[in-house]
Amino acid sequence: xxxILFVCLGNICRSPLAEGIAKEYIKxxxxxxxxxxxxTGDWHIGEPPCQNSIKVAKINGIDISTxxxxxxxxxxxEKFDLIIGLDNKNIQNLKNLGCQNPLxxxxxGFNGEDVPDPYFFDGFEGFDKVFNMIDNCVKTLxxxxxx
Numbered sequence: 001x002x003x004i005l006f007v008c009l010g011n012i013c014r015s016p017l018a019e020g021i022a023k024e025y026i027k028x029x030x031x032x033x034x035x036x037x038x039x040t041g042d043w044h045i046g047e048p049p050c051q052n053s054i055k056v057a058k059i060n061g062i063d064i065s066t067x068x069x070x071x072x073x074x075x076x077x078e079k080f081d082l083i084i085g086l087d088n089k090n091i092q093n094l095k096n097l098g099c100q101n102p103l104x105x106x107x108x109g110f111n112g113e114d115v116p117d118p119y120f121f122d123g124f125e126g127f128d129k130v131f132n133m134i135d136n137c138v139k140t141l142x143x144x145x146x147x
Contacts, residue, residue, distance in 0.1 A: 003034040004141075005080040006105070007090050011039030011069035013119045014086045016049035017131055018105065020057050020064035021138045033146060036080070038072040040093040045069055050119060056127040060135070074098055082145060086134075087114035105134065108141040 006018035015037035022035040047069045048054070057064045074097060077083065083102045085091040094102040106113040110133060118130045 002032065002146075003080045004036075004082045004084060004146075005072070005076055006035075006037040006084050006086065007040060007072055007094060007102070008037075008086040008115075009039055009090065009117060010041050010044045010119065011037055011071070012044045012047060012050045013053045013117060014115050014130065014134065015039065016064045016067045016069075017053055017057060017134050018084070018086065018138055019067065020062045021131075021135050022142065024062050025139055025142060031142070031146070033142075034080075037067070038070050038076065040072055040090060040097070042071045045071055052118065052121075052124050052127045055124065056131045059128075060131060072097065082141075084141065087117070089114075103141075105137045105141065108144065109133075109137040 006015040008015040019035055019037035026033045049064050049067055054065050077099050083099050084105050085094055085102050086105050091102050091104050105115055115133055118127050
């Protein structure tokens with residue numbers, strides 16, 4: 001296995017964080033993996049991650065500011081070894097699009113919990129919790145599936 005695609009709804013909050021965390025982690029351990037992220041929706045195509053995701057990543061030493069949102073394509077199901085949804089709705093959307101075996105990020109460290117969508121949080125509060133949850137799960141995922 002050599003590629004992971006993280007998927008959330010709009011590709012501006014959670015999946016960019018997962019992409020950034022995974023890229024930092026694989027760089028630290030000199031792993032040769034392709035990491036990307038996408039959204040199931042098309043509302044934010046071409047936009048950078050939301051300001052609070054950029055901020056929480058920066059606080060944790062990760063720069064995600066150059067990422068741009070994109071919508072998942074059916075070709076992605078063949079291009080990536082692992083397709084990882086961040087909540088049950090993302091998993092169902094992926095299945096509806098024809099993805100045969102999406103995995104849920106919360107199954108790698110949080111007993112199958114959904115990673116909550118911080119886009120709807122009031123202000124910055126909660127982004128740190130979402131970051132820590134994604135950080136824990138991404139590292140566990142890479143260790144269990146790819147190392």
